[in-house]
Amino acid sequence: MPMIETDNLWRTYTMGQEKVHALRSVSMTIEKGEYVAIMGPSGSGKSTMMNLIGCLDTPTQGEYWLNDQRVRQLNDNQLANIRNREIGFVFQTFNLLPRATALHNVELPLIYNGTPKAEREDMAKAALAKVDLADRMLHRPSELSGGQRQRVAIARALVNNPSILLADEPTGNLDSKTSKEIMRFFDDLHHQGNTIITVTHEPDIARHAHRVLSILDGRIASDERVPESERNGIH
Amino acid sequence: MVVFGSIFRIAGAALWANKLRSGLTFVGIVFGVTSVMTIITALEGATGAIEKQLDTLGPSTFMVAKLMSAFSEEEFLEKIKRKPVSIRDAEIVEEDCHLCEKVSPRAHGGARVKYGDKYIRNVDITAGTANIVDIVDFEVAQGRFHSTEDDLYKRRVVLIGDDLREEFFEGVNPLGKVIKIGPEKYTVIGVAERRGEMFGESQDGFAIIPLSAFIRQFGEPRRRGINMLIKARSVELLPEAMDEVRVIMRTIRKVPYDEPDDFDMETADSILEMLNNFTRMFRLVMVGISTISLVIGGIVVMNIMMVSVTERTREIGIRKSIGAKQKHILLQFLFESVMLTLSGGVVGIILGFLIAQALAGQIDMDIEPSMLAISAGLTVSTGIGLIFGIYPAMKAARMDPIKALSYE
Numbered sequence: 001m002p003m004i005e006t007d008n009l010w011r012t013y014t015m016g017q018e019k020v021h022a023l024r025s026v027s028m029t030i031e032k033g034e035y036v037a038i039m040g041p042s043g044s045g046k047s048t049m050m051n052l053i054g055c056l057d058t059p060t061q062g063e064y065w066l067n068d069q070r071v072r073q074l075n076d077n078q079l080a081n082i083r084n085r086e087i088g089f090v091f092q093t094f095n096l097l098p099r100a101t102a103l104h105n106v107e108l109p110l111i112y113n114g115t116p117k118a119e120r121e122d123m124a125k126a127a128l129a130k131v132d133l134a135d136r137m138l139h140r141p142s143e144l145s146g147g148q149r150q151r152v153a154i155a156r157a158l159v160n161n162p163s164i165l166l167a168d169e170p171t172g173n174l175d176s177k178t179s180k181e182i183m184r185f186f187d188d189l190h191h192q193g194n195t196i197i198t199v200t201h202e203p204d205i206a207r208h209a210h211r212v213l214s215i216l217d218g219r220i221a222s223d224e225r226v227p228e229s230e231r232n233g234i235h
Numbered sequence: 236m237v238v239f240g241s242i243f244r245i246a247g248a249a250l251w252a253n254k255l256r257s258g259l260t261f262v263g264i265v266f267g268v269t270s271v272m273t274i275i276t277a278l279e280g281a282t283g284a285i286e287k288q289l290d291t292l293g294p295s296t297f298m299v300a301k302l303m304s305a306f307s308e309e310e311f312l313e314k315i316k317r318k319p320v321s322i323r324d325a326e327i328v329e330e331d332c333h334l335c336e337k338v339s340p341r342a343h344g345g346a347r348v349k350y351g352d353k354y355i356r357n358v359d360i361t362a363g364t365a366n367i368v369d370i371v372d373f374e375v376a377q378g379r380f381h382s383t384e385d386d387l388y389k390r391r392v393v394l395i396g397d398d399l400r401e402e403f404f405e406g407v408n409p410l411g412k413v414i415k416i417g418p419e420k421y422t423v424i425g426v427a428e429r430r431g432e433m434f435g436e437s438q439d440g441f442a443i444i445p446l447s448a449f450i451r452q453f454g455e456p457r458r459r460g461i462n463m464l465i466k467a468r469s470v471e472l473l474p475e476a477m478d479e480v481r482v483i484m485r486t487i488r489k490v491p492y493d494e495p496d497d498f499d500m501e502t503a504d505s506i507l508e509m510l511n512n513f514t515r516m517f518r519l520v521m522v523g524i525s526t527i528s529l530v531i532g533g534i535v536v537m538n539i540m541m542v543s544v545t546e547r548t549r550e551i552g553i554r555k556s557i558g559a560k561q562k563h564i565l566l567q568f569l570f571e572s573v574m575l576t577l578s579g580g581v582v583g584i585i586l587g588f589l590i591a592q593a594l595a596g597q598i599d600m601d602i603e604p605s606m607l608a609i610s611a612g613l614t615v616s617t618g619i620g621l622i623f624g625i626y627p628a629m630k631a632a633r634m635d636p637i638k639a640l641s642y643e
Contacts, residue, residue, distance in 0.1 A: 056556060056636045077560050084558020095553045095640065099252055109557045111241040156557065 001068060002029035003163060003195055004053060009062035011048050011218075022048040024218040025062070030197065032163070035190040037209035038199045045218040047168070050199045054089060054166050055082045067163060084113050088157025092169035094149045096141045096156075102128060103137040106156045113160070127155040131185065147178035154185060158194075165189060167198040171205055183208050183232070207232040242563060246570035253543070257575060260539050264579025264616060265586065267532035271525040272587020272612050273594070278518055280595050280602030285510060292503040295336075295470045296370055297477055299328075299484065300462035303499035304509050317497045319460025322450070324487055328463065331483050334476035337466040339367045342449055342456050348442060349415040350403035358399065359441040360416060362449030370464045378410045378425030381445045385424075389447040394425035396439040416442060419452050473502065529615060532579070533623035540572050540627035551631050552639025565632035572624025573617055580616025584609055 011023040022045045030036055040046040051057040052064060055071060058079070064071040066086060074082070089095075096105045106124040115123070128137055131151035141149050150170060157165055167186070171179035187208060190196050198209060206212050207226060214222040250257040292298075301319050305311035325340035332338065342362040348355050365383045367373075373380070381392050393414065400409050409423045421444060430438040446461075455461070467476035477500060484490075490497055501509070544551070551564055588604055595602045 051637050054556070056640075077562075080555070080558050080560040083556060089556050091640070095549070095556070097550060097553060099248070108554070111245075112238065112554075112558045112560070112563055114237045116237055117241075 002065075003032045003034075003067060004028075004030040005063075005065045006052075006059075007063045009052065009064060010060045011045075011052060011057070012060040021218050023052070023059075026215075026218075026220055027062075028213065028220060028223065030195070032195055033190075033193055034211060035186075035196045035209045036198075036211045036213060037206035038197065038213045038215060039201060039203070039206050040215035040221075041201060044215045046199050046201075046215045048218075049215060050166060050168050050197075053164070053197060054087050055079045080112075084109055085160055086163045088160065088162040088165045090150070090153050090157050090165065090167040090170045092172035094141070094146075094153045094173070096149060096152055098141050101138045101140055102133060102144065102152045102155075105141070105152055106159050109156060109160050123159055124155075127159040128152070130158065131155045145178070146174050147181055150174065150178075150182050151185070154182075154189075158189070163195060165194050165196045167196065169200055170198060171200075171202070179205070204232065238563065239566065242567050243570050246567050246574060249543075249547075249567075250571055250574060256539060256543075260535055260575050261579045261582075263535045264529075264532045264576050264619070265583045267525070267529040268580045268583025268612055268616055269586040269590065270528055271522065271615065272584050272608055273590045274518075274521045274525055275608040275611060276588055276591035276602060276605050277594055278514070278521070279605045279608060280591065282511065282514075283602070286507060292371065292464075293466070294503070295467045295473050297465055297467070297473065297480075297500060297502045298462055298506075299465065299480060299498055299500050301460040301498055303462075303501050303506075306513075314499070318488060319456065319458060320462060320498060322446075322455055322461060324484065325461065325463050327487055328465070328480055328483050332465070332476065332479050334468050334472050334479050335465050336468050337366050337369055337464075339364050339370050339464045339466075340446060340461045341367065341464060342446060342453075342461045343459070344449065344453055344456070346417045348399060350412065353403055355399065355402055355440065358416075360449065361441055361443045362446040363443065364446050367464065370466045374428035376426050376428040378423070380425055380443075386445045386447050389451045390445060391419060391421045391448050391452075392424045392445065393421040394427060394443045395423055396427050396441040397429040398437055398439040399442060400426045416444070417452065421448075477502075529619060532576070533619040536572050536576060536620065537623040537627060539575075540568060540624055541630075543571070544568060544627045544631040547631075548634065548639050548642040551634050552636050552642065555634070555636035556640060561632040564634075565628045568628035568631050569621065569624050572628070573620035576616045576620035576624075577613070580612050583616065584612040587612070 005028075007027050009023055009026040010021065013020045013022060026049065038046050038049055048057070052059055055066070055074075058072055066082065069082070071079070071082075083089075097108070100108075103121070103124055106127050107120050110120040110123060125134070125137065128134055131154050133148060133151055133155065136144060136148060141152070144152065165186075170186070171182055174182060183205065186196055186198070196209070198205065200206050207230060210226055210231070212222075212224050212226060213220055299320060301317050302311075302314045305314055322340055325338055328335065329338035340363070344360045344362070345357045346360050348358040365381055365386050368380045375394070376397070378394070380394055381390070384390075385392050393416065395409065395414070399414075403409065403414065404412065409426055412423045413420050414423060415421070427439070427441075427443075432438060465476070465480060467473040481496065481500065484498055485496065488497055554564060587608070592602055
């Protein structure tokens with residue numbers, strides 16, 4: 001059973017009289033434990049793809065199964081539940097709450113699924129320790145470097161043990177040295193058995209993945225395995 | 236439940252983070268609630284004071300007079316033409332009314348009261364028979380009330396209010412002293428317990444003399460007439476006693492069967508009701524005006540919440556992307572607006588009570604925290620938070636997470 005399966009997926013936006021097809025008949029599967037990069041130039045539909053996979057959006061047509069659940073049939077609350085439990089988002093702009101401490105930011109997903117306070121704190125602390133930020137827990141985002149902020153975001157994404165780690169241009173706002181550091185985290189996480197999907201337009205970043213899906217004009221243009229020899233990173 | 240507690244804290248933290256903005260909104264609500272509370276509490280206190288005054292009449296007592304109430308000029312002019320109630324009327328009622336325990340005729344007048352070279356102008360002279368003390372709850376501080384014999388022999392004796400004692404007899408025993416009411420000399424036989432002020436007016440500037448002595452000096456009041464205080468045999472018999480008196484009065488005064496009564500008849504309750512009817516309009520206007528200030532407060536809350544929601548679009552997107560449901564976002568913003576208005580409400584209630592108390596203190600009136608005012612204040616301030624907070628909160632809850640996340 002694949003973790004993600006899409007069948008003839010369409011996403012159409014209506015702008016006035018015109019219909020814009022952001023995705024056209026996308027069919028693909030992603031297995032548990034895979035490390036996939038979705039590549040494509042801006043406007044290719046890769047962000048739409050990412051929003052659909054992340055259950056932030058629902059398809060206009062076609063089917064999407066996530067862990068055997070038909071996403072199209074889910075209501076708003078069920079989608080929120082999936083985002084909370086199945087998906088961990090990592091964004092280009094980190095998207096941390098600026099006034100909250102690192103600890104509170106990481107706790108947030110647990111707050112919305114009703115985890116009791118003591119347990120919540122323990123889990124958040126453990127997640128922060130995993131990204132080497134045990135000593136920065138009470139710092140606010142403004143007191144952290146870009147790399148540290150992205151690590152807080154990764155801790156937040158991981159705190160619920162999601163099925164998929166979904167990263168949208170995770171290094172887009174970071175310098176190359178910090179980028180390497182963050183990508184190493186993803187490599188580690190993949191090694192530990194996490195399913196990772198990154199959306200990027202940088203071939204360098206995409207080469208950390210084991211499989212690259214290229215999207216062009218809303219269609220999958222290519223779906224290739226990255227030979228071990230060409231992979232970036234240590235694994 | 237864990238979720239709601241956390242969301243509550245999140246809302247509190249957001250308010251705290253915007254101290255100035257929250258503070259200004261809070262002050263707006265405080266003003267609104269304070270004005271409503273002051274008015275409700277003061278009005279309740281005033282009604283309470285009148286009630287207390289009327290309470291001295293007791294529940295089985297009613298009054299009969301030529302004119303006790305008129306709600307329009309026409310009514311007043313019509314009633315003023317009535318035949319006055321006479322002492323003779325009272326005597327017949329006393330004789331014929333079986334359900335009446337006591338009938339006490341009273342007359343009122345005003346006169347200058349003098350002692351030595353001190354005097355007080357326009358003292359309220361109340362004349363009554365000795366049995367009036369059995370009807371009216373009246374406290375004598377010193378000496379006694381006049382007796383049936385005083386009545387019978389038209390003795391010039393007087394029981395004075397505390398204002399008169401203070402003016403004439405400070406530090407002296409007033410009993411046995413002779414004062415002048417108009418040109419006539421009266422011997423002081425008693426002093427009434429101090430009653431204090433009501434609505435800024437002293438309730439102690441009076442003198443009570445026997446009705447017979449009053450008539451001897453002033454004659455029977457021909458225009459105003461006298462009034463009767465009548466005590467029914469029991470509270471249960473009050474309506475029947477009133478009916479009986481009505482029949483007797485109509486017979487004596489030869490009122491045709493198809494004409495209305497040519498006299499007024501009221502109980503303490505009906506007087507209170509009349510008073511309430513009379514002040515209702517005034518109260519409605521006052522409450523209406525202060526409601527406007529509350530609505531303005533509400534609009535301020537709504538405005539602030541709209542700004543807050545727009546400002547925090549991205550935060551809403553972040554929360555939604557990590558699994559916050561619509562209800563979580565809705566509650567977060569509703570908690571914020573209700574916290575603002577409810578805390579403003581609590582402070583407003585306290586301030587309103589203190590102001591009402593200070594106002595009441597000016598006129599020597601005692602007021603207590605009114606449960607009605609407190610619960611009304613809490614309900615209204617919570618209601619404002621909900622009503623004016625729901626739209627911004629719904630706007631926040633319904634945001635599309637993708638658009639919210641890309642909001643700059």
